[in-house]
Amino acid sequence: MTGRRVGFIGLGNMGGRIVRRIVDGGQAVLGFDLDASRAAAVGATAAATVTEVVRGSDVILMSLPDSKAVEAVVRGDEGILAASRAGQIVVDLSTAAPGSTVRLHAAFAERDVEYLDAGVSGGAAAAEKGTLTIMAGGSAAALEELGGLFELFTSKVFPMGESGAGHTAKLLNNFLNAVSLAATAEVMVAGRKAGLDLRTLLDVLNASSGVNFATLNRFPRIIEGDYLEGGLTGALMMKDVVLYVDHLHELGVPSLNASGPMASFGLANSTGYAHLISNRVVDAIGDISGGVRLHDEPGADDGSGKATP
Template identity: 35%
Template sequence: MNRLQEKIMKKNIAVVGLGNMGGRIAKRLLQLGHEVGVYDTNKEVLKTFESLGAKPYETLALLGAVHNIILTVLPNADIVRQVVLGTEGLSTGMRPGTVLIEMTTSIPEVTQEIAAALSRQDVMMIDAPVSGGVQKAENGTLTIMVGGNEQTVERAKPILDLIGTQIIHVGRIGAGHTAKALNNLITATTLAITSEALALGVKMGVDAQKLLDVVNSGSGRSAASETKFPQQVLSRAFKPGFSMALMAKDVGIAVDMAHSVNSPVWVSSAVQKLWQYGVDGGRGDMDHTAIALTIEDMAEIEIKPGLI
């Protein structure tokens, strides 16, 4: 990318949705010297970003008319559809040649629907959900799974490189959202089964830390056992990040995808029920590692170091 292209790009980025991930992505772009347009329904958040140097917009249509590289980081597929295609949405202002980088954990079919509608305006779109959590969003080391045609992905790549170190083009439009839902299904499953195993171990008289050491030295290790349990569960921190409700939503997306193509979901269906049970029990707003607390309630034991 030459200097002229870099100068143009720096003036044309906007972020819609300034929550846990979107807010951190916007802050990183600002820290790297980009002029970032922002939109969020929370006016106080917009004021905060204005104080950081961002340009806030009162309407999506105006933001869509001004910026030709727009990142959307929103709670769910229905909100993405409304934000982009609604009567006062981004599409009412978007110009031909604009690139929409959709980073929500969304539903592949909805993504394909939006992309088809935008293509009639000569607006390009890729889906680019992320993995790695808020810390990696802050330091620009996210993993980004991308769906879309090669030309649009290449055009978006200079932006993606600012916020991620692993940029994986997984297939056509919607493939990024498919990969993200399946990744989160695996995460939800390993976290749940690790919680069950450690709760059982404690009930059988095994020290939780010692059992975790065994798991992490053997074939049972996972990101859940190596990172989430030491940092969140055994420490009893449960520091808020990605919520249980969002994880339950993502597991539901994966199970729905499986049903749509008649793929087996014996394990996935059980995992979905467990996560929904945890959310229904009042922990939806807690960090997703709090699924361990739901397991503890049922086991009537606490997963912590020290023999009972």
């Protein structure tokens, strides 16, 4: 990465944490966000516009909510595409529709600009520790060139193939994440209502065939009242599940298992949890199960039907 100037667009929950890792690793970053205060908060130099980032950078990374936002930032009158120049590399770290990604890749190729789709996984905690996983589509040479930059915030980088392959892998991963989170939330609420000790229940699950990322990494914290705030929201989780279903339709594959997470996160989003971390789906399920919480809090049902004093 020596001599390559880095720009970053989208300094929210994930983007901001990634930028902090890059800056702490010794690489200056020119950053843009609709909230202008975010750049300074993560150690980046604030840019006034997307165009300023593009003109002042050789590598531009994006971390945006969805394909609609990506398309707007790329194709807008003062977007990345219009200001781009030959030899630049644009990296989309967002969770986006693969079809959109392929079209953007083609548009950038006409300007001799490399476009990589580089979905990231691991959540806010991994972003802070610099241990994110990247699944990337696009030029293998461009991906290799960015190895030193990616090392500042990732522990694993998987080349997945042509343009769109990275975002496809990301959707498949996120769907399994949604399934395991929603299903484990339901199981844990049932365990609470049945009067089981939840720590022991998690020990059982993690030593048995029900083990998954949620039982290992999420619920040991949630049962203590720590929801790991700062990660993927319920609204964004639902967006990812819908993208998954849409993409499977394009591939001609039936999405037979989508109804569970669609129902669970639909419930959470319609009952006030949409803009909180997706882990709060367990509270939405608890709400319709008699006000159950996995941890003790005043007024909550402890699983026996009696409110905690």
